[in-house]
Amino acid sequence: MEIAVGQGDLVAARMQMALSLGWHIVLACLGVGMPAITLIAEWRGHRTGDVHYRLLARRWARAMGVLFAVGAVSGTILSFEMGLLWPGLMGTYGQVIGLPFSLEGIAFFIEAIFLGIYLYAWDRMPPVPHMLSGIPIVVAGVASAFFVVTANAWMQVPTGFEEVDGQIVSVDPWAAMFNPATPPQTVHMILAAFMVAGFLMASVYAVAMLRGRRDRYHRLGFLIPFTLAALVTPVQIGVGDWAAHFVAANQPVKLAAMEGVFHTERGAPLHLGGVAVDGELRYALEIPNGLSLLAHWSPNSEIAGLENVAEADRPPVNITHWAFQIMVAMGFALLALSLWMALAWKRRRDLPGSPWFLRAAALSGVAAVLALEAGWTVTEVGRQPWIVYGVMRTSEAVNPAPGLVWGFVLVSLVYAALTVATVYVLRRLARDQPVPVAPQERDVADYKVI
Structure with missing residues (x-):
């Protein structure tokens, strides 16, 4: 591989x-899923008159404000990094992918404005108008995720431009934004956001219930986000299959790395586990014809192996393969947990009686985050060595200035500080007494909530 900068700086x-x-x-x-979950709680409070819903909505709204502020900081860091770390990409293709970033900025400002209104006007607006003021937060959050992911989708399947004599011409930003990868990748990401938000929020209340806090407040705090995440999970698995078929059709090298396929073959098996060593995937459990069937709906379809690609053009196989394995394993584990809950609720309209359910639910947030991070690892590492698939190498896009490692050290310290500060503020918020939202609700204002 030709490296435009020192290997250490690229890494x-x-x-x-x-x-x-x-x-x-x-x-x-959390910015995508948490506002929707909060509005559901507030709506249920208005509909049923149950004070616990309103107290939950108010507590979650305060946490939303904290997380939005921290997310704005990390998002700003990312926007600077795009230009500072990857000037080759932005300098060459900025005119092609600039549109979704501009639209994301608009969505971000709308979200910020209405979040301010929603938080400030809790006791200053009538209940229904206040609840309606939260709808733009949900819409803008989903829109922000959509616009950003379209830019990444374009990096997977670059369209909307022509290159003539090294110059980018005939730019169509709309065609670039709505590239073939946009539908599966944006839907997959947005559903993942609701899963992460739902399971993370539910896991907090699962821990509280394991500690003996089984009152209605904590039960509802668990049920609302968990139910939303559980409903999304089977849909997400179906969308994941759609996304995998798209990869099989458009990025066969990534598929080969995901499954550790080194040799082209018909009736390729599906691999569970395994480690790539010396051009072979070893120690894997094989399901005969499984990969061919899943990738092309035919047990005898051909799967292209990595042997057809120059070694310099292959993604890191073990990282891509194991990230894919982790994502799938976590997804099906969360599906099993969701079905456990559904069966118990159908039988007796209550949570499963086993404490193992709550223990598993307490880990569901971590599992959802692991699936999310593993999925993005597959998406990004599986595209290597290309930053724009088949067009521009990552080494060609990176900043050629020496000493990038010091930037990595500095940013690592910044994120460590942000992590400590965020956890500290959220823990302080958890220890606060909930604020009553109406005089008739003061009888439950002495709850200590998480």
């Missing part, structure tokens, strides 16, 4: 981007 730039994206994406998911 440092990629590690810094991975850290920033991996950290920010969790907050972005």
Whole structure:
């Protein structure tokens, strides 16, 4: 592989981007899913008159404000990193992919404005108008995720331009934004955001219930986000299959890395586990014809192996393969947990009686985040060595200035500080007494809530 800069600087730039994206994406998911969950609680409070819903909505709204502020900081860091770390990409293709970033900025400002209204006007607006003021937050959050992911989808399947004599011409930003990868990738990401938000929020209340807090407040705090995430999970698995078929048709090298396929073959098996060693995937459990069937709906279809690609053009197989394995394993584990809950609710309209359910639910937030991070690892590492698939190498896009490793060190310290500060503020918020939202609700204002 031809490297435009020192190998250490290239690795440092990629590690810094991975850290920033991996950290920010969790907050972005909470920014997409948490407003919807909060509005559901507030709506149920208005509909039923149950004070617990309103107290939950108010507590979650305060947490939303904290997470939005921190997410704005990490998002700003990312926007600077795009230009500082990858000037080759932005300088060459900025005119092609600039539109979704501009639209994301508009969505961000709309979200910020209405979040301010929603938080400030809790006791200053009538209940229904206040609840309606939260709808733009949900819409803008989903829109922000959509616009950003379209830019990444374009990096997977670049369209909307022509290159003539090294110059980018005939630019069509709309065609670039609505490239073939946009539908599966944006839907997959938005559903993942609701899963992460729902399971993370539910896991907090699962821990509280394991500690003996089984009152209605904590039960509802668990049920609302968990139910939303559980409903999304089977849909997400179906969308994941759609996305995998898209990869099989458009990025066969990535598919080969995901499954550790080194040799082209018909009736390729599906691999569970395994380690790539010396051009072979070893120690894997094989399901005969499984990969051919899943990728092309035919047990005898051909799967192209990595042997057809120059070694310099292959993605890191073990990282891509194991990230894919983790994503799928976490997804099906969360599906099993969701079905456990559904069966118990159908039988007796209550949570499963086993404490193992709550223990598993307490880990569901971590599992959802692991699936999210693993999925993005597959998407990004599986595209290597290309930053724009088949068009521009990552080494050609990175900043040629030396010393990028020090930027990685500095950003790592910044994110460490942000993590400590965010956890501290949220823990302080958890220890606060909930604020009564109406005089008749003061009888439950002495709850200590998480």
